[in-house]
Amino acid sequence: xxxxxxxxxxxxxxxxGENGLNREIEGxxxxxxxxxxxxxxxxxxxxxxxxxxxxxMAIASLKELAAIVLVKGYExxxxxxxxxxxxxxxxxxSEEEAFELTGKLYEIINQAK
Amino acid sequence: MEFxxxxxxxxxxxxxxxxxxxxxxxxxxxVNPKIIKRTVVSLYEAEVNVVAHAFEGNMNVDIDTDKIVxxxxxxxxxxxDIDQAMQEGYSTATPQVRxxxxxxxxxxxxIKRNSDQMNITSKVDxxxxxxxxxxxx
Numbered sequence: 001x002x003x004x005x006x007x008x009x010x011x012x013x014x015x016x017g018e019n020g021l022n023r024e025i026e027g028x029x030x031x032x033x034x035x036x037x038x039x040x041x042x043x044x045x046x047x048x049x050x051x052x053x054x055x056x057m058a059i060a061s062l063k064e065l066a067a068i069v070l071v072k073g074y075e076x077x078x079x080x081x082x083x084x085x086x087x088x089x090x091x092x093x094s095e096e097e098a099f100e101l102t103g104k105l106y107e108i109i110n111q112a113k
Numbered sequence: 114m115e116f117x118x119x120x121x122x123x124x125x126x127x128x129x130x131x132x133x134x135x136x137x138x139x140x141x142x143x144v145n146p147k148i149i150k151r152t153v154v155s156l157y158e159a160e161v162n163v164v165a166h167a168f169e170g171n172m173n174v175d176i177d178t179d180k181i182v183x184x185x186x187x188x189x190x191x192x193x194d195i196d197q198a199m200q201e202g203y204s205t206a207t208p209q210v211r212x213x214x215x216x217x218x219x220x221x222x223x224i225k226r227n228s229d230q231m232n233i234t235s236k237v238d239x240x241x242x243x244x245x246x247x248x249x250x
Binding site: 034035049051059062 | 125128130133154161214219220223
């Protein structure tokens, strides 16, 4: 399963980092607390959050996450989008809330395993 | 090998950049990925603490054949009660910092979990030094 697959299956908007759509996804983590993600998310995870500032990219880069998915139609701030393009870690956006989106991601990622 | 990075207090747009540099160096040295992951988590948390609480700080990295020793020292308010600060959920972060998703009181516990040894010394109104040691063996 790659990032492009979840974009297509869930109709996600690609806000930035399009060059990373072939990154492999092995799981996911949903949280808005940065230290929680830092301590518990893992490499190749998609991260579901409502945080849109640049620090989400610092975390995605340090943890080597597959992609970030913003909920409720949120868009990344300009400097976050810029770093996402530079590092090739996509920031995606969904109109759905975290609960629904996480449920769907969980299902399709586990089906692919 | 020794490296030194500066950390700017209050500048969240640069938070994580020192940790990111150290990660690159550890990768170049072919350090075990599991040890890199643990080290990166602990360094990021220590770096964010300087950004969120202090005026300025340094990250001093000493990589030896058997261990990585990192000292993060800052000029800042210091920690009056280190045992209290180590408790999961305890935080003195401002509301603005919490709104960004920081300040959940998980930083120091994260450092402890992701290091083989962690030492904190602090003087109120002077600053704090956090030493993180991870063994390579």
